[in-house]
Amino acid sequence: MIKLGVITAHHSIFEIKQIEPLIQDQCELTFIPYRLIGEIQELYERNHLFYDGILFSGALGYNILQQKFTEFTTPTYFLDIPEGDFYKRLFSISNSNKNLNFARVCMDLISEENNYMGLKGVLKEEEFPFCLQLEYTTALYERAFQQHLSLWNQGKIDLVITRISNIVNLLNQAGIPNIFIFPSKESMLEQVKHIINELQISNLLENQGAIGVVTIKGQENMSDLELKQIMLHKALLEFNEKENVLSVIQRKHASFEIITSQSDLKTLTNDFTTCSVLQYLNETLPFHVNIGWGIGTTFYQAKMSAQTANNQAKSMDLPCAYVITANEEVIGPLGDDTCLHFTNKVDPQLQKLSETLSVSILQIKKIMALISKLKTNELTAEDLAYQLGLTLRQANRILNKLEDKGAAKISYRKQEKLRGRPKKIYKIDFTEVSIS
Structure with missing residues (x-):
């Protein structure tokens, strides 16, 4: 059952409740009403973590929040008025008011932002209604009402068509004829069903299996491996007693396999930026471990990715x-300033490039990811060694191969001290390589 928190003006609750019986087997709506625009942010911050998604009754609340947050941690939506609904209402209003002149109507729901709902292509300039220039601030209600009132007092309008439910009472008190316009029952149902479907898919993805493969660093040459594996098992159990996010911890021949969900893994890794399991184990145990995390649509895919990620960590x-996501993005080392993002997929062109340069596909991908991360294609051997976890000799060998095949050129030499060799700065451009 999807849980939607609906942040809405009181006046709009009745409208949205019309669709409640039609979705009650899929979704539970909880209404969170506000009277003042200044209440919106506090209501959102206080409630959003308790719902699968937050729905605003209109664009107003959504746009107010967008000014405060760069992104929403909880999926957040608003009910829109489709042009079909808009024109049906205009036809109905026109049909009920045969002498209505739209040039004497003020509409606060049309603006340049929504292309005036297509009215510019329907009405002549002299027939076009008044529209308001509104900023999404806490004073919006008062400013919208005052602009309507000013036009009314000047005798310029006969009717207000508004999307702002909280000014309806003010318009009525001022004696200004008005019509409140809201999405139709049919379009509300369609929009909410789309939201439910999107959240159901998101929940399925969040519950995808995630597997971790934990190995003891340098275990290939250990005479006391058995003892250390017992200590590692105990530490994993103790970690899970505190966090309770690992559903399975099982010992394999030379590793431990831990099973969780994608959503819990994102928590454990702070959205794939650090790894709390690794940090705990390396602080608790008298030896070090490596962890490879894998996510997949099947447990087999997750397991294979976890093994690949662990091999990458061991290197x-x-x-x-390291973590490998369901779409085969490799991220790691987690929590390190050398962390890179690159794809695990093999591209035919990349295969040919690897063969031409005699450099592994993995190293090429890492170099590409490094260039993207640093926002420069000018690198030294020291840059490459540090960021890719190589020795200086290995880094120089790779750069020499790239230079030989035309993928790198020495752009200049940097002398950091008065004595000693100047550092070579390589400008890397894989597009310069001729691939047969």
């Missing part, structure tokens, strides 16, 4: 964690 000098 680094320091103990670390």
